Amino acid sequence: MKSIIMALMGASLALFGPLASARAAAPINPQADLKAFQGYFLKRFPNVPLAAYVNGPYNFSKSEADQWKQIMEFPPYQFALDTGKSLFNAKFPNGKDYASCFPNGGIGIAQNYPMFDAKTGRVVTLGIAVNRCRVANGLKKLKLTTGPMADILAYMTSTSDGKKINVVVPNNPKALAAYQAGKEYFYSRRGQLNFSCASCHVQEAGMHLRGNVLAPALGMTASFPLYRSKWGNMGTLVRRFIGCNKKVHSAPAKPDSAAYRDLAYFLTYMDNGLPVSGPGARP
Amino acid sequence: MRKTLIAVSAMMVLVPFLAQAGGPSKAVAAKAISNAAARIKIAEGMNDQWLATLAAFKAAKAAEAKGDFALAQSKAMTAETLANLSIQQATVQKKLWVNEVVK
Numbered sequence: 001m002k003s004i005i006m007a008l009m010g011a012s013l014a015l016f017g018p019l020a021s022a023r024a025a026a027p028i029n030p031q032a033d034l035k036a037f038q039g040y041f042l043k044r045f046p047n048v049p050l051a052a053y054v055n056g057p058y059n060f061s062k063s064e065a066d067q068w069k070q071i072m073e074f075p076p077y078q079f080a081l082d083t084g085k086s087l088f089n090a091k092f093p094n095g096k097d098y099a100s101c102f103p104n105g106g107i108g109i110a111q112n113y114p115m116f117d118a119k120t121g122r123v124v125t126l127g128i129a130v131n132r133c134r135v136a137n138g139l140k141k142l143k144l145t146t147g148p149m150a151d152i153l154a155y156m157t158s159t160s161d162g163k164k165i166n167v168v169v170p171n172n173p174k175a176l177a178a179y180q181a182g183k184e185y186f187y188s189r190r191g192q193l194n195f196s197c198a199s200c201h202v203q204e205a206g207m208h209l210r211g212n213v214l215a216p217a218l219g220m221t222a223s224f225p226l227y228r229s230k231w232g233n234m235g236t237l238v239r240r241f242i243g244c245n246k247k248v249h250s251a252p253a254k255p256d257s258a259a260y261r262d263l264a265y266f267l268t269y270m271d272n273g274l275p276v277s278g279p280g281a282r283p
Numbered sequence: 284m285r286k287t288l289i290a291v292s293a294m295m296v297l298v299p300f301l302a303q304a305g306g307p308s309k310a311v312a313a314k315a316i317s318n319a320a321a322r323i324k325i326a327e328g329m330n331d332q333w334l335a336t337l338a339a340f341k342a343a344k345a346a347e348a349k350g351d352f353a354l355a356q357s358k359a360m361t362a363e364t365l366a367n368l369s370i371q372q373a374t375v376q377k378k379l380w381v382n383e384v385v386k
Contacts, residue, residue: 026381033384040385187383188376190331190369198383251332259330 028176030169030269033183037270041218045206053219054277060206061213067283076227077154077279080234084155087148092137098152101133110153110160111276114167114265116175123178123261126153127236131256144255145242150225150234157225157278165222165276167269178258182266185259186217191250197263200244212283221268223280230283237264312352315359316343322366329373336365 042050048059058065075081088098088106099105113126124132127149131141142149169179189196198217200209205216224237231239238260242252253259307315319340326332343358 037385183384184380185330188330188373188380189383190372190376192333192335192365192369194372196380196383198385202383202385246334249334251327251334251337253330 028180030176030179034270034272038218038273040202041205041216045216050273051275053216053271054222054274056215056219056223056280057213057282060216061208064213064283068281071229071281071283076229076281077225077234080151080154080225080227081158081279083148084151084153087152088155092134092139094137096137098130098133101136102129106156107159108163110157110278111163111165112167114261114268116168116170116172116178116265118170118172118175121174122258123182123265125237125261125264126156127238128256128261130156144236145239146231146233146235150236150239153225153236154234154279157276160276162275162277165268165271165274167265167272169265169269178262178265179269181258182262182264185263186266191245191248193248195248197244217267217270219271219274221264221271222274222276223278223282225278226280226282228282234279306353307356309347309350309352312343312347312355312359315356315363316340316347319343319359319363319366322363322370326366326369326373329370331369331373331376333365333369336362336369339365 038050041048041053045059052059058068091097099107103109110126113129114123115129116122117124125144127144130149130152131144134141142152169175186197189199200214201217201220204214207214221237224240225234227234238255241260241263242255245252323332323336323340326336339358339362343355343362346352346355346358
């Protein structure tokens with residue numbers, strides 16, 4: 001862990017130096033990015049097939065994979081899944097329900113999120129869409145990180161199990177800008193430790209950090225929400241963003257901030273074509 | 284016993300007072316805090332706030348509330364310095380992030 005941090009900090013100090021020069025800004029091309037991103041990992045880890053990336057760390061650590069097999073005999077997210085199903089199907093006080101807010105009654109649609117909303121010009125994650133539905137029906141928003149929201153998302157995601165992730169970046173300047181902002185967030189170093197998401201999840205992917213395997217950035221979004229033994233309960237993708245920001249001594253953004261919406265948009269787009277496999281479980 | 288109590292309480296009243304006599308005033312501390320707050324806002328807008336910045340700022344506000352203006356000023360200055368560093372980091376990253384993109 002220490003040596004990784006030192007090496008990365010050394011590299012980053014070099015980057016801070018005056019000699020480093022930036023490449024000219026390329027035009028925004030999500031499709032080309034996707035090809036390069038998936039190609040990078042497939043080439044680097046030739047033994048890991050594309051669809052297996054949804055299993056994150058389990059491709060890279062036999063002990064974690066063994067632990068996982070044991071865990072999955074009694075999936076720890078089962079309770080959340082059942083609760084989420086009841087919450088999802090319950091009627092609102094006005095007689096409507098979540099199904100009324102979504103295409104296909106909210107079943108089998110998780111693979112299409114985050115989605116760009118042309119009306120507001122913003123990215124909408126599935127969690128934010130659930131909250132919009134609540135507000136439209138006179139209910140309060142739910143916390144986006146854990147609790148009932150994670151349960152509802154667990155159920156909705158389970159109905160998309162195995163469907164290919166299919167995030168769309170339409171040819172709309174605001175959608176392209178949101179995608180690009182997410183990409184910039186992912187690759188920018190921040191926090192007092194001067195790490196980017198990519199420092200750990202691209203450059204150091206598959207390596208160990210404090211006993212954890214650093215999951216490759218490819219496939220990372222596919223198992224959310226997930227039950228994490230360390231949390232002792234369910235967490236959504238933004239909960240993970242918050243935790244990883246803090247790891248580098250950076251103050252997390254707000255769960256519904258543009259920064260996290262755009263980051264989720266970019267990261268999930270990079271997973272296009274991989275199967276949804278949430279809810280998941282992690283040590 | 285009584286005497287010590289009186290002495291101790293006298294000190295408790297006097298020491299902060301004496302410390303302040305030569306130290307920064309309430310207004311100076313408040314200015315340092317508002318300077319830090321302005322930089323913190325910029326850092327936040329650049330998506331790069333450090334936890335240490337917020338911790339120092341919180342300590343500055345707490346010291347101010349307690350009337351310890353010297354400590355408030357020094358914590359606020361620390362917060363401002365840290366915020367400036369993160370702003371510098373974010374500014375450099377605006378150019379350099381493209382170097383980390385996978386090809």
